[in-house]
Amino acid sequence: MGDIAYKKEELMVIEASKHINDGEIVFTGIGLPVVAVTLAQKTHAPNVTVVVESGVVGPQLKLAPLSIADSKIMRRAARLGSLREVLACILQRGMVDVGFIGGAQIDQYANLNSTVIGDYYKPKVRFPGSGGANPIASHAKRLLIITPHQKRRFVKKCDYITSPGYIDGPYGRKNAGLRMWNPSITVITDLCVMDIDSASGKLQLAKLMPDVTIEQVVENTSFELIIPPKVDVVDLPTETELNLIRKEIDPEGIYFSNKQN
Amino acid sequence: MNSKIMTASEAVERFIFDGASVGFSGQNVVGAPMAITHEIIRQKKKNLTLLGCNLSLPADILIGAGLVRKCEWGTCNIGYRGIPSMGYSARKYYQEGKLEIEDYEHLGMVSRFLAGEMGLPFMPVMSSLGSDILKYKAPSTEKKFEIIENPWNPGEKVLLMPAATPDVAIVHVQRADEMGDAIMEGFTATIPELVRASKKVIVSCEEIISSEETRNYPEMTTIPYIYVDAVVEQPWGSHPTATYRYYDCDVEHLRMYQECAEAALKEGKSGMQKYQDYLQEYVLSCDTFNDYLEKIGGVKKLMELKQRMREVI
Structure with a gap:
């Protein structure tokens, strides 16, 4: 088993799929998260309901969508409604179990930035902004973040908090007025899996990817990551999981060959 | 009742004015009202x-x-x-200080239209x-x-967000x-909220049908006529974005557009010329959106996009 060749992104997606339980409502964005949800549906969680911000509720995914407004994600849905129906009537009222988000920067409290690098008014780089990410981060019971592990991405403090993690401490969300004040947050990178240390509201190392050392993780993180005494290793992918991804979910190799935005 | 059918050129001339606030349909690569957008550029409403x-x-593109x-x-x-x-x-205009952006998020923004459409001054959200969306605002926002x-x-x-009531909504x-x-x-x-929140509404559509037909199945109507001021028939009117059940988005054209816009940001004068050439070729030199549709590949290309849509739904 251990000698099956796999791509880092494939294992990230497989790990993410294990954080989705059967019967849950999952709010997906674009790219790798969709592969993770589809994999969960095809393995341990056949009764997962997908919702997408443009108004799609419960589609039967034929091909994994590449954009949140892709026509493919409308296929055989239970409802093609409005953005408000999904963001307010499902997400804000607290029905979403798992939400996927991402950003150009993530900081020690798992806050995400998808708005600007540098000064807000005179930025080095302007990004698209929140979209649905802020509402997902505000209201989903659990958050999953799949991201490459780079030093410039894992910063001590985001230049701009687009989507709140724990903001500035264990009660940061409560103080800000967010009703979902203690969500579980899991960050899955090519080096490791992180989650939230409840005492500090900061990210801590949970698992290492196979063949990765704690030193490598620390080296590629700009803030002081909490390292618990015992750190597990992520399971290697099984042949079944890889076959599902390669033959059924992404036979064209779109998600794993091109750079996703 | 009088017909509201008119050309894109008439609709823009009558309802879009310099300084107007304008709301748009469209999500990513689906449903953007491009025919009307091109006409705004030709008429240089600023x-x-x-x-x-x-x-x-x-x-x-605006x-x-x-x-x-x-x-x-x-x-x-x-x-x-x-x-x-x-x-x-x-990105270019904001980074160069030539554009104001008031950043909201989708739920906040659609809640603003929701307040607007219900005649309310604001909406709780x-x-x-806890985010920096509340920490920063655009210079001209009071x-x-x-x-x-x-x-x-x-x-x-x-949190209370102010109602948004655009002067004009443009939807395809x-x-x-x-x-x-x-x-x-x-x-x-966001079309239902946007349309009902706006003072004037331009609807462009793939097909005009008879009110005899709509009145037989009124429950199928998304937007009743009372909100609408202009109806513009423009097949393929959201190209290069998609229209559900009609045609898929034109990936090649979208990519070319972004390449031209990227050049303007990164390649100085020659890059800016490349972007101007795009505008000249695909918008300014076209009398109508039909001329543009000829230039992007005509019937052959459009039928390909129609076929691609068939394959995905």
């Missing part, structure tokens, strides 16, 4: 304020044409199949809290939000009748 959740391509003063948006995201997500004109205490649950914070739908009853297929994104 100092516009654009409002929407994902303003995507209409915002980016910004690139130098016609936009400010955007109030959730995002400007064109990303699809490896096409860079951020509109490069928006429970997102944005008051972006308020936080109050829930009168029925002391200690609970409630599948079908509409001569009076303006409009039928949408597929997801509606």
Whole structure:
């Protein structure tokens, strides 16, 4: 088993799929998260309901969508409604179990930035902004973040908090007025899996990817990551999981060959 | 009742004015009202304020044409199949200090339209809290939000977002009748709230159908005529974005557009010329959107996009 060749992104997606339980409502964005949800549906969680911000509720995914407004994600849905129906009537009222988000920067409290690098008014780089990410981060019971592990991405403090993690401490969300004040947050990178240390509201190392050392993780993180005494290793992918991804979910190799935005 | 059918040129001339606030349909690569957007560029309506959740391509091309003063948006995201997500004109103009952006998020923004459509001054929203969306505002915005205490649950914070009531909404739908009853297929994104919140509404559609037909099945109507001021028939009117059940988005054209906009950002004078050449070739030198459709590949290309849509639904 251990000698099956796999791509880092494939294992990230497989790990993410294990954080989705059967019967849950999952709010997906674009790219790798969709592969993770589809994999969960095809393995341990056949009764997962997908919702997408443009108004799609419960589609039967034929091909994994590449954009949140892709026509493919409308296929055989239970409802093609409005953005408000999904963001307010499902997400804000607290029905979403798992939400996927991402950003150009993530900081020690798992806050995400998808708005600007540098000064807000005179930025080095302007990004698209929140979209649905802020509402997902505000209201989903659990958050999953799949991201490459780079030093410039894992910063001590985001230049701009687009989507709140724990903001500035264990009660940061409560103080800000967010009703979902203690969500579980899991960050899955090519080096490791992180989650939230409840005492500090900061990210801590949970698992290492196979063949990765704690030193490598620390080296590629700009803030002081909490390292618990015992750190597990992520399971290697099984042949079944890889076959599902390669033959059924992404036979064209779109998600794993091109750079996703 | 009088027919509201008119050309894109007449609709823009009558309802869009310099300094107008304009809301747009469209989510990423689906449903953007490109025919009307091109006409605004030809008529050089300027100092516009654009409002929407994902303003995507209409915002980016209007910004690139130098016609936009400010955007109030959730995002400007064109990303699809490896096409860079951020509109490069928006990025360029903002980074160069030539564009104001008032950043909201999608739930906050659609709640603003919801307040507008119900004749209310503001709407409670429970997102944005704790984020920098509340920390920063655009220079010309006077008051972006308020936080109050829930009168029925002391200690609970409630965010209030101001109503948005654009001067004009521009939306592209599948079908509409001569009076303006409009039928949408597929997801509606922000169109219902946006349309009802706006003072004037331009509907462009793939097909005009008779009100005899719409009146037989009124429950199918997404937008009744009372909100609508102009009906413009323009097949393929959201190209290069998709129209559900009619045609898929044109990935090749979207990529070419983003390449031109990226050049303008990164390659100085020659890059800016490349972008101007795009505008000249595909918008300014066209009398109508039909001329543009010829230039992007004509019937052959359009039938390919129709076929691609058939394969995905």
